Amino acid sequence: MITSERMAQVDANAAALGVPRKQLMESSGNAVAREVRAVADPGARVAVVAGRGNNGGDAFVAARFLNDYDVSVHLLGREETIATDIARENWSALQQSDYATETVTDSRDFALPDCEVVVDAMLGTGVTGALREPETTAAERINESDATVVAVDVPSGVDADTGGAEGTAVSADRVVTFHDRKPGLDSLDAEITVADIGIPAAAERYVGPGDMRPVRRESGTGDARAYVIGGGPYTGAPALAAQAALRAGANLSFVAAPGPVAPQIQGYTEDLIVQSYEGERLTPEQVPNLVDTAESYDDVVVLGPGLGNADETLEAAKQFLESFSGRAVVDADALPVVPEVETDATLVCTPNRKELAKMGGPEVESADALADRADEIEAFAADLGHVVVAKASEDVISDGERTRVSRAGTSGMTVGGTGDTLAGATAGLLAAHDPFTAACAAAYANGRAAELLEDRHDGLLASDLLDVLPRAIWGGDDA
Numbered sequence: 282m283i284t285s286e287r288m289a290q291v292d293a294n295a296a297a298l299g300v301p302r303k304q305l306m307e308s309s310g311n312a313v314a315r316e317v318r319a320v321a322d323p324g325a326r327v328a329v330v331a332g333r334g335n336n337g338g339d340a341f342v343a344a345r346f347l348n349d350y351d352v353s354v355h356l357l358g359r360e361e362t363i364a365t366d367i368a369r370e371n372w373s374a375l376q377q378s379d380y381a382t383e384t385v386t387d388s389r390d391f392a393l394p395d396c397e398v399v400v401d402a403m404l405g406t407g408v409t410g411a412l413r414e415p416e417t418t419a420a421e422r423i424n425e426s427d428a429t430v431v432a433v434d435v436p437s438g439v440d441a442d443t444g445g446a447e448g449t450a451v452s453a454d455r456v457v458t459f460h461d462r463k464p465g466l467d468s469l470d471a472e473i474t475v476a477d478i479g480i481p482a483a484a485e486r487y488v489g490p491g492d493m494r495p496v497r498r499e500s501g502t503g504d505a506r507a508y509v510i511g512g513g514p515y516t517g518a519p520a521l522a523a524q525a526a527l528r529a530g531a532n533l534s535f536v537a538a539p540g541p542v543a544p545q546i547q548g549y550t551e552d553l554i555v556q557s558y559e560g561e562r563l564t565p566e567q568v569p570n571l572v573d574t575a576e577s578y579d580d581v582v583v584l585g586p587g588l589g590n591a592d593e594t595l596e597a598a599k600q601f602l603e604s605f606s607g608r609a610v611v612d613a614d615a616l617p618v619v620p621e622v623e624t625d626a627t628l629v630c631t632p633n634r635k636e637l638a639k640m641g642g643p644e645v646e647s648a649d650a651l652a653d654r655a656d657e658i659e660a661f662a663a664d665l666g667h668v669v670v671a672k673a674s675e676d677v678i679s680d681g682e683r684t685r686v687s688r689a690g691t692s693g694m695t696v697g698g699t700g701d702t703l704a705g706a707t708a709g710l711l712a713a714h715d716p717f718t719a720a721c722a723a724a725y726a727n728g729r730a731a732e733l734l735e736d737r738h739d740g741l742l743a744s745d746l747l748d749v750l751p752r753a754i755w756g757g758d759d760a
Contacts, residue, residue, distance in 0.1 A: 283461040285406035285441045286494070291460065293491030294484040303367040305478050306335065309459050310342020310371075312476035313433055316457045317398055320429045323349035326396035328428070330419050332437075333358045336405030338368030339433050341375055343400060353381040353394055357403060357415045360384055388415035393422040399430045401451045403437035406463060411447040412438045420451045432456045435463060436471070444468030488678065488687040488725040495714060496722045497755055505712030507531040507705065508580035510571055510601070511613075512538035512546055513562040513594065515587030518613065520549040521698050521743055522586045522705035527552060528750040529709025529723065535580070537571055539563070563588055563597045572604045581608045581708045585615030586701050602626060608711050612704040616640055620665060628667040629716050631704050637661075637671050648673035652686050659684045668716040670707070672700055676724040680717045687721070689728025691735055698743025703727040706750060722754065729753040 283291070296302055317327055327350045331337035337356065344352050354375055356363075363369040375382050385391045393399065401423060403416050412420055420438055423430055430453045435441040438450025444465030455472045460480050466473050484491075507526035511519030516538075523534040535554045538546050543557035556574075558567045575582050584601060588594050598615040599622055606625040616636045619628065630640070634651055638644040643657040651658075651673035662669040663681030671677040676687040706727055710719035730746040730753040737745060 282464055285463060288460065288463070289407060290491030290494050291480060291484045293494065294487065294489035295480045297489045297491070298481060298483055298487075300479065300481060300484070302335065302365075303370075305459075305480065306338050306342055306367055306371065308478035309339040309433075309476065310344075311346050312459070312474075312478060313339060313343035313400060313402075313431065313457050314346035315476075316431050316455055316474055317343070317347060317350070317400065320431065320455065321350070321398045324351065325398060326351045326394065327353070327398045327400065328394050328396040329354040329400040330393070330403060330423065331356050331400075332403040332405075332416070333363045333368070334405060334408075335365055335368055336402050336433050337363070338365065338371050340400050340402030341368065341371035343402075343433075344375060344380055345378070353383070353396075355391070355393075355419075356382065356384045357391075357419060358384065359386055385415055385419070388418035391415055391419055391422060393419075393426055396426075396428050399423050399426060399428045400433065401430055401437050401453060402433040403451075405434045406441040409440050412449050417449050420449045424449075424452050430454050432471070434458050435466065436469070439465060439469070441465045486684075486686055488676075488685045488689070488721045492685070492718075492721050492725060493754065493756070495718050496710060505531045505709070506578050506580045507534040507583060507708045507712075508575050508578075509534065509536045509583040509586060509705070509708075510563065511583065511586035511588055512536065512542050513587060514589035516542050516545045517549070517698060518587035518701045519583075520546050520553065521701040521747075522583045522612070522708070523553050524550060524744075524747050525702040525705025525750060526581075526583065526709040527705075528747050529706040529726070529754060531581070531709045531712060534705075537567075537574075562591055562594050564593045565597045565600050568597050568600045568604065572601060575605060576607055579607065581610070581712045583610045583612060583704050583708045585612040586704060588614040590614050590617075602628075608716075610704045610708045610711065612700065619667070627716055629670060629707055629711060629720050630665070630667055631670045631672060631700065631707065633672045633700060637669075640665075642669070642671070645673075649675075651675060651677055655679070655684050655686060668720050670703070670720045670724055672703065672724075676728070678717070678720045678724055683717060685721050687724040687728055689725045689732060691728075691731045691738075691741065693734075693737060693739050693741030694728065694731050696739075696741055696743060699727065699731070699746065702730075702743055702746045702750070706754070710754075726750060726753040
């Protein structure tokens with residue numbers, strides 16, 4: 282089962298893996314033609330009613346596989362408004378090859394020809410809401426017909442995820458859906474065929490450009506604030522995390538740090554707001570104020586970068602998580618306390634392979650072997666009850682039910698600090714997205730940022746990633 286949004290993501294990932302949508306359209310169209318052949322003998326009259334998107338493009342292809350039938354293709358709208366290049370190419374191929382085609386620019390002019398089969402390819406899974414003209418009239422004509430109706434991917438007007446319809450919708454006898462069954466199809470009184478169109482399993486397993494779709498639809502995260510609780514023995518880690526959160530969409534980024542190191546952290550950049558507290562390290566005495574600040578402003582917390590592992594610091598981290606009920610990314614020194622904590626907080630944990638083992642997860646002998654243990658990491662995330670991003674040459678992201686692997690990145694990312702930028706980027710995205718979506722997008726974007734700087738080879742610095750993180754997240758000419 283796959284939702285329409287996830288299907289769009291998988292399509293984009295397949296293209297990134299070298300299986301372009303044009304190739305998938307050929308397979309989809311062939312599958313539609315097979316369904317027509319299953320319900321009608323050669324010579325039968327087939328009317329293809331097509332929209333201007335890729336759903337229509339699938340049907341244009343289908344017409345070319347039905348040369349033994351009397352096929353007419355009816356495009357709803359002007360041909361110059363066909364939405365994609367590949368659908369336009371397939372429409373042009375029909376015209377140049379003397380297939381019977383017509384454009385319907387006024388619903389009052391649409392008359393469904395007498396036929397044995399109608400192929401409904403007006404709207405696909407990516408379109409929701411009530412039908413408009415000329416689709417409404419076309420749907421009514423199709424429903425009035427005695428022909429067998431074969432719908433492409435989903436009957437037009439039906440929500441592929443819910444099975445509901447706002448107003449008129451095509452009543453299909455058969456539906457040919459692609460790659461996997463859509464949730465809403467179960468409620469239809471129609472025969473459902475799931476067609477394998479050649480999308481590789483890797484398009485679902487590996488995080489790719491498609492997984493950035495939810496992020497790239499957002500123009501910003503509003504009043505999102507990141508609140509990094511870190512620093513003490515180390516100062517660079519919290520500064521990197523806080524800056525990465527800004528690059529990933531946070532409007533303000535605060536760092537809570539011990540007084541002696543607060544000026545050093547502030548010195549990295551004027552973009553950070555550094556709030557100091559007494560003492561040389563985080564202790565339980567500071568926890569109530571930190572929790573109050575984070576919850577008062579609905580901050581997304583990053584807990585751990587540069588904290589150190591003193592006993593009183595680990596106890597403070599534990600008490601913070603026990604008291605906090607918001608969203609937090611837990612990284613580095615704070616990770617070992619997570620398994621022993623009962624918390625109402627929403628957590629994303631970002632351990633490397635050694636930290637993963639200390640948390641009680643699988644012990645992995647090398648960074649290259651982490652992805653091979655994805656099933657064990659998923660089981661660990663399920664037991665933990667939080668999203669886990671296990672960092673290595675291939676990152677494994679799991680919420681205990683879903684698991685993805687991000688292969689983005691370069692060998693230069695073994696330099697210190699790239700885990701801190703990942704934690705900060707995750708926090709920036711967690712402000713506007715669910716934990717699993719944010720974790721997948723952040724892992725991919727952090728690695729993709731390194732790829733955009735591949736000319737630095739093993740001379741890459743974690744701070745170099747900051748300038749290109751926005752392009753890696755929201756896209757650009759070469760992202």
